Amino acid sequence: MQQQELIPHLFRTEFTKITAVLCKLLGIEHIELAEDIASETFLSALETWSYKGIPPSPVGWLYSVAKNKAKNHITRNNIFSEKIIPQIKLSSSAVEEIEIDLSEKNITDSQLQMLFALCHPSISAESQIGLSLRILCGFGIDEIANAFLTSKVTINKRLSRAKEKLRNEHIKIEFPAAEEINERLETVLTTLYLLFNEGYYSESDDSVLREDLCLEAMRLTYLLIENEHTNQPNVKALFSLMCFHSSRFAARKNENGEIVLYQDQDESLWNQELIANGAYFLHQASQGNNISTYHIQASIAYWHSIKEDTKEKWENILQLYNRLLQIQYSPIAALNRTYALAKANGKKEAIAEAEKLQLTNNHYYYTLLGELYIDIDNTKSKEHFQHALSLAKTQAEKNLLMKKLKL
Amino acid sequence: MDEFILIFRHEDGMKVASPEQIQVWMKQTMDWIGGIAAQNKFSIGNGLLFDDAKVVWHNNVVTNGPFGEIKETIGGYIIVKAESVEEAVEFAKGSPVLQGDGNSVEVRKIAKRDGIH
Numbered sequence: 029m030q031q032q033e034l035i036p037h038l039f040r041t042e043f044t045k046i047t048a049v050l051c052k053l054l055g056i057e058h059i060e061l062a063e064d065i066a067s068e069t070f071l072s073a074l075e076t077w078s079y080k081g082i083p084p085s086p087v088g089w090l091y092s093v094a095k096n097k098a099k100n101h102i103t104r105n106n107i108f109s110e111k112i113i114p115q116i117k118l119s120s121s122a123v124e125e126i127e128i129d130l131s132e133k134n135i136t137d138s139q140l141q142m143l144f145a146l147c148h149p150s151i152s153a154e155s156q157i158g159l160s161l162r163i164l165c166g167f168g169i170d171e172i173a174n175a176f177l178t179s180k181v182t183i184n185k186r187l188s189r190a191k192e193k194l195r196n197e198h199i200k201i202e203f204p205a206a207e208e209i210n211e212r213l214e215t216v217l218t219t220l221y222l223l224f225n226e227g228y229y230s231e232s233d234d235s236v237l238r239e240d241l242c243l244e245a246m247r248l249t250y251l252l253i254e255n256e257h258t259n260q261p262n263v264k265a266l267f268s269l270m271c272f273h274s275s276r277f278a279a280r281k282n283e284n285g286e287i288v289l290y291q292d293q294d295e296s297l298w299n300q301e302l303i304a305n306g307a308y309f310l311h312q313a314s315q316g317n318n319i320s321t322y323h324i325q326a327s328i329a330y331w332h333s334i335k336e337d338t339k340e341k342w343e344n345i346l347q348l349y350n351r352l353l354q355i356q357y358s359p360i361a362a363l364n365r366t367y368a369l370a371k372a373n374g375k376k377e378a379i380a381e382a383e384k385l386q387l388t389n390n391h392y393y394y395t396l397l398g399e400l401y402i403d404i405d406n407t408k409s410k411e412h413f414q415h416a417l418s419l420a421k422t423q424a425e426k427n428l429l430m431k432k433l434k435l
Numbered sequence: 436m437d438e439f440i441l442i443f444r445h446e447d448g449m450k451v452a453s454p455e456q457i458q459v460w461m462k463q464t465m466d467w468i469g470g471i472a473a474q475n476k477f478s479i480g481n482g483l484l485f486d487d488a489k490v491v492w493h494n495n496v497v498t499n500g501p502f503g504e505i506k507e508t509i510g511g512y513i514i515v516k517a518e519s520v521e522e523a524v525e526f527a528k529g530s531p532v533l534q535g536d537g538n539s540v541e542v543r544k545i546a547k548r549d550g551i552h
Contacts, residue, residue, distance in 0.1 A: 089467035346460075350469025354477055373466065381470050 037087060039070050040166035046094045047128055047163055048077060048138040053098075055143055057195045059163070069094040069245050091130040138201070139164060140251055140258070144202045145194070145348035147216040156219045157226060162187060165244040174232050184353050203257065213258060217266055217322070220249050224270050235285070239277060246270045253309075264313035265322035271306035272329030275299040286424045288348055295335045303333045324352045328364075342371035359387050375400050384410055391419035398432065436516050438478055438545040439523035443510045443530065446537030463531035471515055471526055481515030520544060 043066045050062035072093050073086075083089040148160045161167040161175070173183045204212040227241025249267045252258040282288055307412035308328045328348045331341050349365035362385055370378030379400050387393040394416035403408035410433060417429040471477045485508070490500035510532065517523040520542060527533075527540040 099514075343462075347465055347471070350465045350472065353469055353472035357472060357475040357477075362475070363470060365473050369466070369469075381473065384470070385472055385473075 038073075038090070040396055042087060042090050043067070043070070043160055043166040044139065044164055045130070045135045046090070049128065049135055049140045049167075050098055051163070052134075052138040052201045053128060053361070054102075056199050056201055059191055059194065061101060063163070065094060065097045072097075095128045095130070099126060108397065136251065136254070139248075140255055141201045141203055143216055143251070144204055144212055145199050145249060147212075147219045148194070148197065148199045149212075149215050149359060150197050150199070151190055151193055153219065153222060155186060155193070155217075157223050158183060158186050159190050159194075160219060160223060160248070161241075161244075165241075166247060167241075167244075171237060174234055174237060175226060175230055177231055183379060206257075209257060210260070210404055213252075213260060214379065216252070217249075220245050221266060221322070223248075224273070228273055231424075235281070239274075242270070242274050242277070245385070246274065261313045261316050261318065262320035262322050264309045265320055265326050268306045268309035268313055269326040269329055271302045271309060272326060272333055275302035275306065275333065277354055281424075284427075286427050289428070290332065298333070306330065306333065321352060321356050324348050324355070328352070337371070339372070346372040359385075359390055360392065361386070363390070363392050367396060367399070370400055379404065389419070391416045391421070391425070395429065395432075436518060437547075438514055439517055439520065440512055440514050440543050440545055441523065441527050441530065442512045442541040444539045444541060444544070445508050445510045445532070446535060460531055460534075464519040467529050467531060468513060470529070471513075476516045476526070478514040478516055480511070482511040483509055514545065 046061045046066040046069065050065055054062060069090055073090060077083070077086075089429060114178075143160070146163060148157050151159070156177075158172060160170075161172050167175075169180050169187075173180045176183065200407050201332050203209070224242050224245035227238045227245065230238045230241070232238060246267065249270060251262065252263045253267060275298050276293065278299070279293040279295070280288055280290075288294075306326065307330060310323075310330055313323060313326070328345055331345050334341055346365065346368040349361060349368055352361055353365060366378050366382045366385065369381055379397075382393075382397055382400060385393065394412045398409045398412035398416060401412060413429055413432045417426060417433070420426045420429055467479060468480060488500060490498050492498065515523055515526050517526065523542050523544075527542050530540050532538050532540060
């Protein structure tokens with residue numbers, strides 16, 4: 029029974045490594061071939077190991093099978109003459125001499141270069157996330173469909189369109205040149221940030237999957253930290269933000285999958301190790317003069333990791349939101365800023381500011397107003413919660429509002 | 436949507452406030468700008484330092500300034516997005532600068548590069 033647990037675990041990790049290395053070798057136009065070879069390797073493992081047992085070095089076994097399969101494919105198709113020969117001019121024509129380098133260093137380099145290729149500015153953000161989930165995180169089509177709450181057909185279409193785009197744009201799997209690395213890094217960070225949020229805020233009820241998505245986003249971000257060219261302050265700030273957020277994973281939903289609001293969370297469920305990591309990387313990120321939105325968001329998350337309500341805490345959160353909104357507006361930041369304003373400057377001032385926001389399509393807007401009017405005007409408070417309930421999309425949110433209305 | 440610049444005019448820039456008072460103003464200013472940004476109406480803003488300030492006059496005469504000759508100085512500006520000058524004026528009314536007697540906020544529409552203005 030051991031291998032039934034082992035294979036799914038290996039598949040995800042090793043699929044991403046084998047695909048990245050092969051794709052780097054064959055070129056982005058053969059991305060599907062790279063995926064196929066990796067998948068076939070696991071099918072072989074399933075067939076062989078089921079009967080003969082798990083080999084002493086499963087990873088080594090997978091790599092040598094993958095290498096052989098790749099060589100066979102290369103010989104069978106014309107890829108060898110088209111693609112490989114121009115690159116290895118010195119070598120004789122023997123296929124045996126093709127070096128498929130599955131060393132740790134080449135795996136990491138290939139994955140990083142793939143990350144830059146998939147997050148090319150010419151690819152839409154939605155496709156970047158989908159491709160990254162498939163190629164770099166090794167998620168299956170049904171898992172991606174589940175995370176996005178859409179059908180496998182839609183995901184398949186989206187992925188094949190994105191791959192076509194990669195081919196047509198002749199995107200190279202390589203590190204961007206030194207002068208453009210910062211700009212390209214921005215796009216990569218945005219994708220990783222969205223990837224993380226996809227897991228963190230996903231409506232999917234598969235909590236294991238949601239957590240996996242977040243962990244994968246963190247793993248890829250950490251790859252950037254480990255590389256000297258991409259180990260930039262904003263990368264560390266993003267990683268810090270992810271640490272702080274994921275520290276509350278266990279606390280933010282109860283056993284029925286309902287959202288537990290921050291102020292009602294059981295602090296003992298917060299992961300202190302992740303909080304410490306978040307603080308460490310936020311400190312590491314505080315070099316240089318450039319303050320990214322990730323720095324600000326990580327600082328906000330830092331203050332939230334202190335449960336006790338103090339004037340200092342909310343004043344800091346308020347000022348951080350004031351800055352964040354000046355750099356990058358978003359409705360959710362505007363709502364959170366108003367909540368912080370209530371905590372720092374009082375409800376009356378916050379209500380006046382909240383009324384100006386007029387985010388009338390947003391159910392969180394009415395939830396906020398409902399919250400602010402408690403004990404100031406309870407009738408108004410109820411009206412707002414009622415309005416929020418009529419706009420709420422998921423059952424978890426509806427349940428939460430229904431609880432509020434019973435107060 | 437148009438852009439308007441709100442220019443803060445101080446009656447006397449040399450007036451020295453207490454550190455405590457400056458801190459209060461700073462928070463009020465940050466909260467005021469944050470409130471505009473929360474409505475997605477903030478474009479850009481800058482404070483203008485008095486250190487090393489100079490005024491260049493006709494015939495390239497340079498003076499330390501803008502103090503002495505004129506009573507009024509410019510302390511900073513922000514640019515906001517607004518549907519009308521009336522909306523921009525409403526934003527201006529919230530400026531903490533106006534707590535100072537004699538201070539003012541000038542509201543001016545920014546010319547668009549549309550060939551008309």
